[in-house]
Amino acid sequence: MNLAEGVQLVSFGILSAAVLLSALGVVLLKNVVYSAFLLGGSFISIAGLYFLLNADFVAAAQVLVYVGAINVLILFAIMLVNKDEEYAEVKGSSVRQAATALVCLGLFALLGTMVVSTPWAISSETAAGNDSIVTIGIHFFTDFLLPFELVSVLLLMALIGAIVLARREFIPEIRGVDGQDDALMLPERQREMVSSSSSEMK
Amino acid sequence: MQLQSYLLVAAALFCIGVYGLVTSRNAVRVLMSIELMLNAVNLNLMAFSNYVDPKEIKGQVFTTFIIAIAAAEAAVGLAIVLAIYRNRDTVDMEQFNLLKW
Numbered sequence: 001m002n003l004a005e006g007v008q009l010v011s012f013g014i015l016s017a018a019v020l021l022s023a024l025g026v027v028l029l030k031n032v033v034y035s036a037f038l039l040g041g042s043f044i045s046i047a048g049l050y051f052l053l054n055a056d057f058v059a060a061a062q063v064l065v066y067v068g069a070i071n072v073l074i075l076f077a078i079m080l081v082n083k084d085e086e087y088a089e090v091k092g093s094s095v096r097q098a099a100t101a102l103v104c105l106g107l108f109a110l111l112g113t114m115v116v117s118t119p120w121a122i123s124s125e126t127a128a129g130n131d132s133i134v135t136i137g138i139h140f141f142t143d144f145l146l147p148f149e150l151v152s153v154l155l156l157m158a159l160i161g162a163i164v165l166a167r168r169e170f171i172p173e174i175r176g177v178d179g180q181d182d183a184l185m186l187p188e189r190q191r192e193m194v195s196s197s198s199s200e201m202k
Numbered sequence: 203m204q205l206q207s208y209l210l211v212a213a214a215l216f217c218i219g220v221y222g223l224v225t226s227r228n229a230v231r232v233l234m235s236i237e238l239m240l241n242a243v244n245l246n247l248m249a250f251s252n253y254v255d256p257k258e259i260k261g262q263v264f265t266t267f268i269i270a271i272a273a274a275e276a277a278v279g280l281a282i283v284l285a286i287y288r289n290r291d292t293v294d295m296e297q298f299n300l301l302k303w
Contacts, residue, residue: 012204016211023215023238027222032231039234046241049208053252058262058269062244065269070237070276077230077280081287087227087294100224104217111213115206120254122205127256139263151270158274165281168288 003052012052018045032078040071054127057136208249216242229283229293233276240272 003011022042026035043066050059128135140148215238222235244265251261287293 012207016207019211020214020218023218026231026234026238027218027226032228035231035234039237042238043241046245049211049245050248053208053248054256055248055252055259055262055265058248058265061266061269065273066237066241069273073276073280074230074234074237077233077283080284081230081293083293085292085294087296090296097225100221104221107220108213108217111216112210115209115213120205122253123256125256127252128259132259132262135257135259136262136266139258139260144263144267147267151267155270155274158277162277162281165278166284 008052011048015045015048015052018042019049033075033082036071036075036078039074040067043067043071054129055132056130057133205249205253209246212242212245212249215239215245227295229286229295229298230280232295233279233283236279237272237276240268240275244268 019042022038022045025038026042029035029038043062047059047062047067050056050062219235219239219242222238223232226232226235247261247265247268249261251259251265255261283293286298290297
C-alpha cells in the first residue's frame with residue numbers, strides 16, 4: 001500500500017488501541033450485550049489492521065464473516081439465553097482472578113521478550129498488494145486444494161451438527177410415566193404454545 | 203520494527219482472550235473470548251505473511267482457512283450453549299459440572 005510512513009504509524013496506533021480497548025471491554029464489562037457490540041468493533045479494527053498489512057481480500061472476508069455472521073450469531077444467542085441472573089458467589093473467586101491476571105501478564109511478558117529479541121528474517125521483496133487475491137486463488141486450487149475441499153465438508157458438518165444440537169426434542173414415554181427415576185429425565189421447560197403467547201400480546 | 207509492533211498487539215490480544223476464557227462466568231462470553239484468541243492468531247499470520255513472505259502470502263491462505271473454521275466453531279459452540287441452557291436453565295459456567303468427578 002502506498003501510504004506515507006507517518007499515516008501508517010498513526011493509523012496503526014489508532015487501530016491497535018481500538019482493538020485492545022474493545023477487547024478489554026469484551027472481557028471486563030458486566031453487561032454481555034455491550035460485550036457483543038464491542039466484539040464487533042474489535043473485529044472491524046482488526047480488518048483495518050489487515051488493510052495496513054496489504055491484505056484487502058482477507059480484510060473483506062473478516063468483515064463479512066466475523067462481523068456479518070459470527071457477531072450476529074452471538075447476538076442472537078444472547079437474545080435466546082438472556083436472563084438477568086445473579087451469579088452465586090464462589091469461594092476464592094477474587095484470588096482466582098488475580099492469579100489468572102498474573103499468569104496472563106507473565107505470558108505476555110514472555111511473548112513480548114521473545115518477539116523483541118528474535119532476529120526476524122524480514123524480506124525485502126515488494127508485497128503482492130493488489131495481486132493478493134489472484135495469488136490466494138492460485139494457492140487454493142493448486143497446493144492447498146485438499147484443505148480447501150475439506151473445509152467445505154467441515155462447514156457442512158458444522159451446519160448439520162448445529163441443527164441437531166439446537167433442536168428441541170421431547171421423549172414423551174419417559175416424561176409422562178410416574179415413578180420414573182429422576183436421574184433419567186432431563187429437566188426441560190414446556191414448549192410455549194404459539195397461540196397462547198400471541199393472545200397474551202393482544 | 204513494524205513486524206514486532208504487530209506481533210506485540212497480537213500477543214496482548216491473545217492474553218486478553220486467555221484471561222476472559224478463564225474468568226468469565228457467562229458461557230457466551232467464553233465463546234467471545236475464544237474468538238478473540240483466534241483473531242490474535244490471524245493477526246500473527248497476516249503480519250508474518252506481509253513482512254517475511256510477501257510474494258507467496260501463504261499466511262493469508264491460512265488466515266482464510268482459520269476464518270472458515272472459526273465460523274464452524276461459533277455455530278457449534280452456540281448450539282451447545284443453547285442446548286445446555288435449555289436443560290439446566292442457566293449459562294453460569296460454575297454450574298456446568300456434569301463431567302466433574
